[in-house]
Amino acid sequence: MSRFAKALTAGTSAATLLCATGYADDTTEILNGQLNLGADVNANGHVVVGGTGNVTLNAVGMGNALDVQTQTGHDVNSTQQFDGFVTSTAETNAVAIDGTAITASGGYGNSAIIEVDGDSDISVNQSVSDGSSVFSSAMLRLDSYAVGNITAATSSANAVETIGAYGGIQGSIQQDSGATVESRALMEARTAGLGEFSVTAATASGNAIRSQGDESSVILSTAQSNRGAIRASARVNAGGGGVFTTVAAQAQGNGLDVATEWAYGDARGTQDNSGETDAEANINIGNFDEDSIIASSESIGNSAIITNLGTDTFMGLVQTNSGNSRATTRFDGGFGGEVIGSASAYGNAATSWGCQSCPDTTSRGEINQTNSAAVNATFQSQYISGWGTTGSATAIGNSATFVTQDPQE
Secondary structure (H helix, E strand, O other): OOHHHHHHHOOOOOEEEEOOOOOOOOOEEEEEEEEEEEEEEEEEEEEEEEEEOOEEEEEEEEEEEEEEEOOOOEEEEEEEEEEEEEEEEEEEEEEEEEEEEEEEEEEEEEEEEEEEEOOEEEEEEEEEOOOOEEEEEEEEEEEEEEEEEEEEEEEEEEEEEEEEEEEEEEEEEEEEEOOEEEEEEEEEEOOOEOOOEEEEEEEEEEEEEEEEEEEEEEEEEEEEEEOOOEEEEEEEEEEEOOOEEEEEEEEEEEEEEEEEEOOOEEEEEEEEEOOOEEEEEEEEEEEOOOOEEEEEEEEEEEEEEEEEEOOOEEEEEEEEEOOOEEEEEEEEEEEOOEEEEEEEEEEEEEEEEEEOOOOOOOEEEEEEEEEOOOEEEEEEEEEEEOOEEEEEEEEEEEEEEEEEEOOOO
């Protein structure tokens, strides 16, 4: 089943007009208009099993969804508006799993995925009304053990992803949200061990844009505004650790991520966040023997990243944050191995990365950042004995970073 078909089964309201008209430049125009008002969208997945080899459970709830996949250049114009509630839950209950347990949940107010080959112009406008909510929860409960497990929850009021190859994407993306957005990932195994590996992750965003180009330039004009509270929580309660245990939580009001290879990258626009962002990673494990525990939490009002390999880049942004940002990472354990953890909180963060060894390339930027909110980061770790602890707590109001380095490093 395609991503678009899955979106429809999750309660998508679509009023989509596709016009295949011959233009002089041989492109096809795609016009998409979706309106979902007073909606209640629910996706629920539940598995109960005794002993088994592998378990895979995925739940996705979307208010409006657009999925474009073409092998030629296209012009795309999309407008999505959502008002209401989206809830997505996935829960796995098991005694013993001899393979891997994968439990994933995704909740989205508006989602647009545009994948094209060739030159394309795009225009995307997404909005989610104040008072709306987007909630995603993924849970795994074990009585005995699992050899491996992945538990992940993702939620976003507005999300846009563009993927281009062998051409260029030029576009305008506008996102506005007043929704409350929350993601919860829980791994519960109070009398059980976590096996060879265990990953528990929660990600929540008000507005998210991701654009990548493979020998395809990306030139974007963006405007993101978030007013809703954003929360991500990842928790693990277990009798014993896994050989490798990772727990991560990320919450962001507005996020922009542009990545290109061997083509020009250019991102300009505004990010305005007034909603609180809260990311929390909590781990409570008995004896974790020779295990490695990696835990992180990251909370950001406005985040922008542009990376490029091989050609020039430009980042031009105005970031304004007035919403409090908090990141908390806590670990409590018995006898064990090593603990590596971090808690990072930012009001505004912008990063540009370029390739130093690529000939005649430049990275340019104009960044204006204003933060007027509280920014707090807390890292705590306690256990009876182990190899050691490496921890960090970082709280920064405004951060702008420009880096050039050899990609081989």
